[in-house]
Amino acid sequence: MDNSIYAQLNLFRLIAAAGSITAAARQLGITTPSASQGLKQLEAKIGVPLFIRSTRSIHLTEAGEQLLARTADALLTLHQAVDEARQAGDEPSGCVRITLSRFAYQLILRPVFADFCRRYPQLQLEISIHDGTIDLISSGFDLGIRFGNALEDGVVARPLYPAMREGLYASRAYLDAHGTPQTPADLLHHRLVAYRFVTANHLYPLTLHEDGQDISVTMPSPLICNDIEVMNDAVRDGLAIARIFEPIRDRQADRDAFIPVLEPYWRRYPPVYLYYRRHAQKARRVQVLIDYLLGRTGMIGMDVRRHKGGRQTA
Template sequence: MQSSIYGYLTYFHEIVNEGSIAAAARKLEIAPPAVSNALKLLERHLGLPLFTRTTRKMELTEAGQRLFDSTRDIIQGLDSAMESVRDLTLKPSGLVRVTTSSIAYLLVVKPYFAEFCRRYPDIRLEISVNDGIVDIVKEGFDVGIRFGDRLEQNVVAKKLLDPVRLGLYASENYIRKYGKPETLQDLSRHKLLGYRFVTANRIYPLTLNQDGREISVDIPHVIVTNNVMVELDSVRQGVALGLLFEPVVNALHDREKFIPVLEKHWTQYPELFLFYMQHSQKAGRVRAWIDFLLEKTSA
């Protein structure tokens, strides 16, 4: 590959990732005409247009999409290789983009990220909390944190936490008003907080353990939310029973207000994993974040 073509491809990928020539130029910290000229030269070299342009946006042509898909891993791999060589003489620095669910944030990011920033003052963290399914490659994230290890191709997973219990909790006010359920049959007279998955747009079912097997229990939802903070506040205020992660409750400053209900019937949720592209850990800034979280969660 001609060295100039590699440069043109780098500009091309930034245009796709940022959505416009102007945004790509800002990211690359160069003048927009330089990016536009590189794109023209690349299109001339290929003999095909890579974008359709309107006054509002740029969209990839079929040729542009094929070029982007077939060179994405190559460009990312070369960038990581170059960065790993630079890291031999430099302190880890730059931006690390992290996507995490709200539960994972509470369990493994919130307790430690301030210490990480003190230890690596030249690294900037961008933490995106999203309970939907996120494609880290497509969305441009370096690292993701989520439950379960079903992963895309070329993605590496490292376990951060063992399975955690998912249990029912109530407040004193709720129990005073509605009573405390003592059996699974008692739940038919109670109210539940519903959690709606962002991506699937469905409410998480109440699943409990009965004699070694999991069963679904149908209870009316008095509130439905897609935010764990709303769940916690609703339990505090005695609105309904809440289906909550045990370690999240244990980490609360007012955890004594959350009373376990039907604890022997609680179920377990899968392991929590950190995941990243195979080549990305070569970059010192990303490797520092990965090693730091693994250190903290294995202590």
């Protein structure tokens, strides 16, 4: 086999994950023209285009999708073998890539990542904030943090944080001006800070729990955002009611200014899980982050769970 094929397939995988030749080149520490040339050489060997290119985007062809699916596991196995050999007996080194939602970053990773980096100076931590669905294997991430434990085959999930409620909060100034809603029906006369999932380009519906059932409530929205801090600021400024997870609200220095609204109707979310590719923990650079996160959340030692079918959602 051509001894350059591994490097070209790895480049191909990174381009597919990043959706950009430039981004893939940056990860590999090479120039964009070099990455583009490497992709052309791979396509020449295979004999078919792997991507459909335009001035603004790059997408896999059918042949590209098939190649990615057939080579993903093999490439990851090779990466892990190299990591194990390189790091045997040495201090963990290399890059650990983790994907998580904005909420999971605020609650779990933000308070601890600087300490982790100081403890392991030879490691490079790459944090990707993404609220949409991520295929851990094809995207090339080592770890992910999301709600729930329904994962694609070949991925392990371990609990990091217990189930929690999504609360509705408002400021005293807002409630004095607009009144305090007593039932979900009262919300029709109030305003809500709307949250948009950028990747899916849709607004996140407000769901409450009433009489044992989930109900959706549509409210006027003076503000649309995709960031937790913006929602917090909107409450502080008395603009509207906002949805904020209880643990996030409890960590605010001015948490007493966030007044609960309609608490009996709040929706409960499933536990938060750390998930990673099966056998990925054999690479010491990955294992140290797994152990660190499980240890810091106090849930280390709980059962490992493996699931087939379904994709992890934010």
